[in-house]
Amino acid sequence: MSTLTRPRIAVSVGDINGVGIEIALKAHEEISKTVQPIYCINRALLLKAAKLLNMTIPDDFELEEVGGDIDIEPGVVSERSGEFSYHSFLKAVDLAKEKKVDAVVTLPIHKEAWSLAGIKYKGHTDMLRDIFDRDAIMMLGCSKLYVALFTEHIPLQAVASSVTLERLVTFLEDFHRAIGDQKVAVLGLNPHAGDNGVLGSEETIISEAIKTINVALGKELFIGPLVPDIAFTPHSRAQYTYFIAMYHDQGLAPLKALYFDESVNISLNLPIIRTSVDHGTAFDIAYQNHANTLSYINAINAAVGLLK
Incomplete structure (x- = not known):
């Protein structure tokens, strides 16, 4: 599929203390064959995560800047990581609402971290109901x-x-x-x-x-x-x-x-397409290079399928 015809997918990176960034980096080359991913994270935080993972950031790893340069604490439930994952998701949804992307794919958040951050929603779906006033x-x-x-x-x-x-x-x-x-x-x-x-x-x-x-x-x-x-x-x-x-x-x-x-x-x-991995933040293996990318790749493919 050519660059011009690839759907644009906003990817919210999930809890930075979990496996989301590892999955995004590992799967980037494969998913980029069929979609143009836009990752909702800032470069400073991405560089920190890549360094911890000892992974190289691909040259075509396109970012939509989300403010917040926080410390990464692998496997830790954190108010600040919860807040960042919320804003990453909100940025992805805003891109879809503005029709700058064709779909949203989400990496895992941690519900307790959202609660610590004072976020009133239990998760992505609750938030989407409120944003779009749809069940x-x-x-x-x-x-x-x-x-x-x-x-x-x-x-x-x-x-x-x-x-x-x-x-x-x-x-x-x-x-x-x-x-x-x-x-x-x-x-x-x-x-x-x-x-x-x-x-x-x-x-x-x-x-x-x-x-x-x-x-x-x-x-x-x-x-x-x-x-x-x-x-x-x-x-x-x-x-x-x-x-x-x-x-x-x-x-x-x-x-x-x-x-x-x-x-x-x-x-x-919903009036937008949103798919997600069907697993959690996997704090027990965060930043150990053991994360499985299959659910994420399937989520990307499911989003593409819903566009047809």
Whole structure:
């Protein structure tokens, strides 16, 4: 692909104390064959990171300057690193809003570092909802399996009360609008999908939401509620590529057990394209040159795919 036709991708570098910069430097040559990455970081901080990694900065490593020359503390949860990762992401989103780039790809932040920095958001998706006043949907996975989360970063005790008919129908409508006419498996909330009310009644709401959306669409695209502990068996995965989980670990534990290295995070129902790696800051291996680039490369490729 020629330089003139490569999509421009804003890359927010994530927590500078984690593996984000290592991944960006390692993967730059490969991703530059298909996209023109613009990294949201300043040169002084990039030089510090490259020196710690004993890596060379490529000549075509294009930067969008983000202020803040901070000390890098590998593997440390830091208020200043949290603040910088926030501003790196905000810069990337601003570039997309101004149509200076075609998409945004994010490297991992640390939620506790954001909290220490006084940032009110729990993560990227919450922030995107606020910026665009749209109910962004978090979907993670790869071509073999995608899992969308009805609830995300909330306490487990708050999940059941969040399962309301109105919210769930709206979620299913937004999800269908984002992915089109695909068969989607919707998980129940309770063990055994409630066992007809013996183990919980939320499945009644889930069933009604599925019926409502299928009637509105005039076709049976949403199936369920499926029993959660068998939803991701080979038999079910042979029937469905798209799943909706009622809460974070219900969907992401099986996904990451199956496809940890290759999965990506995709934000749906937004006016911009945003994808991300599907892993954390990996503080335990930060600046040790052990980081895997596969999820990042897949996130770049997913962003390009969404542009078509």
